[in-house]
Amino acid sequence: MGKDIRLQKVLADCGIASRRKAEEMIxxxxxRVNGVTARIGDKVDSKKDKISVDGKPLDTHVRNVYxxxxxxxxxxxxxxxxxxxxxxxxxxxxxxxxxxxVGRLDRESEGLLLMxxxxxxxxxxxxxxxxxxxxxxxxxxxxxxEDQLTQMSIGMMIDGRMTAPAGVNVLxxxxxxxxxxxxxxxxxxxxxxxxxxxxxxxxARLKRVAIGPLKLGMLQPGKxxxxxxxxxxxxxxxxxxxxxxxxxxxxxxxxxxxxxxxYSSAGQRKTRGQNARTYRRGR
Numbered sequence: 001m002g003k004d005i006r007l008q009k010v011l012a013d014c015g016i017a018s019r020r021k022a023e024e025m026i027x028x029x030x031x032r033v034n035g036v037t038a039r040i041g042d043k044v045d046s047k048k049d050k051i052s053v054d055g056k057p058l059d060t061h062v063r064n065v066y067x068x069x070x071x072x073x074x075x076x077x078x079x080x081x082x083x084x085x086x087x088x089x090x091x092x093x094x095x096x097x098x099x100x101x102v103g104r105l106d107r108e109s110e111g112l113l114l115m116x117x118x119x120x121x122x123x124x125x126x127x128x129x130x131x132x133x134x135x136x137x138x139x140x141x142x143x144x145x146e147d148q149l150t151q152m153s154i155g156m157m158i159d160g161r162m163t164a165p166a167g168v169n170v171l172x173x174x175x176x177x178x179x180x181x182x183x184x185x186x187x188x189x190x191x192x193x194x195x196x197x198x199x200x201x202x203x204a205r206l207k208r209v210a211i212g213p214l215k216l217g218m219l220q221p222g223k224x225x226x227x228x229x230x231x232x233x234x235x236x237x238x239x240x241x242x243x244x245x246x247x248x249x250x251x252x253x254x255x256x257x258x259x260x261x262x263y264s265s266a267g268q269r270k271t272r273g274q275n276a277r278t279y280r281r282g283r
Contacts (some may be wrong), residue, residue, distance in 0.1 A: 005044060007033065008022040008023045009119065010051065011058070013119045014098075015098045015117025016098075019123060031051065031053050046060040062097055062117060064116070065097045065115075066227040067115050068112055068224065068227060069092065070216060070221050070222065071112075076088070076106075076107050077103075099116055100115060103125070110221065111137075111207040111209055112210065115224070121232070131186055132212045133210075134184050134187070135210035136181070136207065137180070138206050138207075140178050140196055141204050142177070143176070144173075144178045149170070151199065152166055152168045153166055153167070153168045158191065158198070163188065164186045166183060166184055167181070168180060177204065193206065212234070
């Protein structure tokens with residue numbers, strides 16, 4: 001970090017909050033720069049300016065930390081809780097830097113949870129327009145039909161919106177229980193549980209086992225490990241590839257929609273596709 005960086009980015013990069021939340025903190029007058037209450041749009045030199053949040057000095061010389069945590073059941077994905085419930089913060093107390101969760105797993109779900117103090121990384125992974133695949137192992141009761149599998153795969157109406165198509169595979173099946181592998185490409189709140197509830201299925205266990213190229217592996221519940229530089233690069237490479245694919249798809253759609261109108265010699269308005277079909281029929 002250096003000169004002329006937006007204040008909310010500095011706060012996010014230091015792990016104080018997401019960039020959007022940091023903007024709210026600035027608007028609420030909770031952030032000061034060199035003793036003066038900050039405003040949205042302020043830029044700072046993180047090496048020289050003195051920044052404080054809620055009266056506490058901010059250390060802007062913080063190394064970026066990226067970890068994966070095996071969140072156990074019974075923990076909520078937050079750094080504090082007014083109801084004194086168990087939080088994932090308790091599991092990473094030995095990390096000197098202040099890290100926060102990237103995305104969520106609900107209280108009764110378990111598995112791979114990313115945590116970081118890098119706001120740029122967090123925003124990239126969580127951005128709703130990017131669909132990094134997340135893999136879940138889900139045990140449902142009592143059984144499942146082909147029709148139910150199909151509905152989950154092609155999309156369902158949840159909270160007034162259709163879900164994106166999902167990958168659904170049966171891993172094992174025995175009397176009274178089925179273990180599924182479900183691959184989601186969107187991050188909607190409690191999506192798998194809501195889909196199963198709508199289909200009349202009971203979720204007995206829900207475990208996230210992978211995010212993009214990262215796999216939970218043999219990491220034990222309640223334990224964490226640092227991501228390797230290569231793992232961080234692979235995650236970000238996946239984000240960039242998805243973003244580039246969407247740009248190309250949008251450009252193709254715009255190209256097909258614009259400049260595609262032609263007029264035949266008879267003065268009839270046609271699209272390129274219509275002209276091509278007419279030509280083929282004429283042959």
